[in-house]
Amino acid sequence: ATASHDLRQPMHALGLFVDSLRDEVGGQPRSRRLLEGMRNSIDAMTAMFDALLDISRLDAGVIVEHRVDFPVRTVLAHVEAMFTPLALERGVRFSVVGSSAWIRSDPALLERILQNLVSNAIKHADGGGVIVGCRRLPDALSIQVWDAGPGIAPEHQQDIFQEFFQLENPERDRSKGLGLGLAIVDRIARLLNHPVRLRSAPGRGSMFAVEVPFGEAGASAPEPAQLELIADHFAGACVAVIDDDPASVEAMTGLLEGWKCVVVGADSEASLLAQLAERERSPDLVISDFRLRGGRTGLMAVADIRKLLGGAVPAILVTGDTAPDRLLEAHASGLELLHKPVSPGKLRQLMRLLLLRRATAPQPDGEGCAAPEGRR
Numbered sequence: 208a209t210a211s212h213d214l215r216q217p218m219h220a221l222g223l224f225v226d227s228l229r230d231e232v233g234g235q236p237r238s239r240r241l242l243e244g245m246r247n248s249i250d251a252m253t254a255m256f257d258a259l260l261d262i263s264r265l266d267a268g269v270i271v272e273h274r275v276d277f278p279v280r281t282v283l284a285h286v287e288a289m290f291t292p293l294a295l296e297r298g299v300r301f302s303v304v305g306s307s308a309w310i311r312s313d314p315a316l317l318e319r320i321l322q323n324l325v326s327n328a329i330k331h332a333d334g335g336g337v338i339v340g341c342r343r344l345p346d347a348l349s350i351q352v353w354d355a356g357p358g359i360a361p362e363h364q365q366d367i368f369q370e371f372f373q374l375e376n377p378e379r380d381r382s383k384g385l386g387l388g389l390a391i392v393d394r395i396a397r398l399l400n401h402p403v404r405l406r407s408a409p410g411r412g413s414m415f416a417v418e419v420p421f422g423e424a425g426a427s428a429p430e431p432a433q434l435e436l437i438a439d440h441f442a443g444a445c446v447a448v449i450d451d452d453p454a455s456v457e458a459m460t461g462l463l464e465g466w467k468c469v470v471v472g473a474d475s476e477a478s479l480l481a482q483l484a485e486r487e488r489s490p491d492l493v494i495s496d497f498r499l500r501g502g503r504t505g506l507m508a509v510a511d512i513r514k515l516l517g518g519a520v521p522a523i524l525v526t527g528d529t530a531p532d533r534l535l536e537a538h539a540s541g542l543e544l545l546h547k548p549v550s551p552g553k554l555r556q557l558m559r560l561l562l563l564r565r566a567t568a569p570q571p572d573g574e575g576c577a578a579p580e581g582r583r
Contacts, residue, residue, distance in 0.1 A: 222249050222548045223458035227465050249548065265394040272313040272399060276422030279310050279341060279348060282318050286339060290325050299332045304340035308348045311422035316395050320403075323388040324352040324415045331356035335412070347418040349404070354414075359407040392417075442467040444562055445488055449479045449508055450496040450525070459494065462551060475500060476508045480515060489516045492561055497526035497537055506540050521561040525549055 229242050287303040294301030310317075321339070328337045335355025342349040369390060396403045396417060407413035446468045450456045456472045463470045471490060473479035476499055483490070493512055495505035509522045524537055527547040537544050543557055 217452075217454070220452065220454040220458040222246075223455075223462045223551070225249060226551045227458070227461040265391070265398065272316060274311055274313055274399075276309055276311050276424075277314055278424075279306050279308050279350065279419075282314060282321060283339065283341075283350075285318055286321050286325055289322065290329060293326075294329055294337065297329055297332070298334050299329050300336035301329065302336075302338050304338065306341040306348070308341060308343065309422040309424040310348050310419045312399060312401065312419050316399060317401070317417070317419065320392050320395050320401070320417055321350065321352070323392045324417070327388050328352050328354035328356070328413070328415070331413075333357065342416075344418065347420050349416045349418050351414055351416040353412065355412045358409040358411045359405070359413055360409050443469065444492065444558075445469045445471070445490045446558075447479060447483060447490040447493045447512065448472040448495075449476060449493075449499070449505070450474060451498070451500045452496070455496070462554075466555070476503055476511065479508070480511060483512065483515060489518070490520060491565060492558065493520055493522040495522060495524055497524050497528060497533070504536075506536070506542070509542065521565055523554075523557060523561070 225242060225245050229239070229246075283303050283305060287301075291301060325337065325339060332354045333356055336353075337355070338353045340351055340353070342351060392403060392415075402418045404416040404418065405413065406416075446463050448456055448459050448463070448470060449472070450459065451474055453474045456474050460470045460472045471479065471482050471486065473482060490512075493509055495508050497505045499505060499508060505522075505524045505526075509524075512522075513519055521543075523543045523545060524540070525545050525547060526533070526537055528534065528537075543561065545553060545557065
């Protein structure tokens with residue numbers, strides 16, 4: 208867990224620096240090509256870290272399922288939209304056959320299962336085809352992913368669900384991933400109690416299926432959160448940033464200033480509190496690393512900042528930790544949580560949501576962007 212945290216710190220800063228630099232280079236073709244190459248490499252490394260994080264979160268038990276009744280076509284449409292460009296790039300024929308069935312599951316977790324199965328299928332299709340379709344069973348809907356890949360010998364059909372097991376990567380080429388995709392599928396399916404089936408033979412491709420119970424047709428399906436009426440650049444928003452890694456503070460500051468935010472940054476809790484005490488305006492948002500110096504945590508820092516300001520300023524915790532106890536502690540705090548390396552897109556979306564909530568929440572007299580205690 209410590210190694211994961213230490214590796215994520217420079218990756219987190221590097222990603223933020225690259226995205227800040229992208230805004231600076233404008234339309235210079237060569238510079239943009241180099242930055243795209245850097246971003247692609249960062250994304251590949253981030254995907255590996257995220258897979259390790261998923262395993263840790265599942266093992267820690269911090270992933271909570273939220274089952275609802277919904278039409279399977281919504282998940283199938285997302286999967287089709289996500290993987291059609293990748294299939295075209297790989298020269299793989301990819302099709303998704305719709306279904307009118309309603310199912311009962313956690314839409315996000317089920318979609319993650321299907322994402323991993325389809326990604327795996329396209330990776331091994333070798334220019335063939337991949338089909339996603341459904342079959343009605345007596346008590347469940349079998350969502351199936353077929354591929355025209357090399358197939359899997361019977362003696363390996365249990366092994367492929369183990370962590371880090373890869374049939375066709377003896378050279379351990381990390382561009383092919385870490386071998387965690389099917390291990391994550393297995394863990395999420397067990398959490399949801401959705402059986403996963405495999406039919407395969409060498410030279411005849413493979414079929415992976417997840418069996419999901421039927422839901423009540425016509426039930427109220429959840430609508431995606433609508434994040435609107437907030438400008439993309441958050442012009443003028445005041446954001447306090449604290450991270451014990453100075454490079455991460457600098458990178459986050461550069462990114463936020465590129466979005467026209469006013470940033471108060473520090474690499475220690477004491478330094479940030481001192482700066483805030485001297486300012487006439489309170490921050491609209493706090494972004495804090497989870498693990499700080501001297502055994503302190505972002506939870507403690509946010510509590511102290513709120514005490515200084517005399518109000519519950521919104522806060523985001525950023526962590527590179529994968530230790531189960533740390534994840535449980537962060538999850539139990541109720542604060543918003545992002546994992547390093549932080550995607551600027553996810554950060555922008557979460558900031559938009561929190562600032563929208565703050566802007567539309569009723570405020571008693573004397574609250575809002577007031578001066579800290581002692582400055583009023």
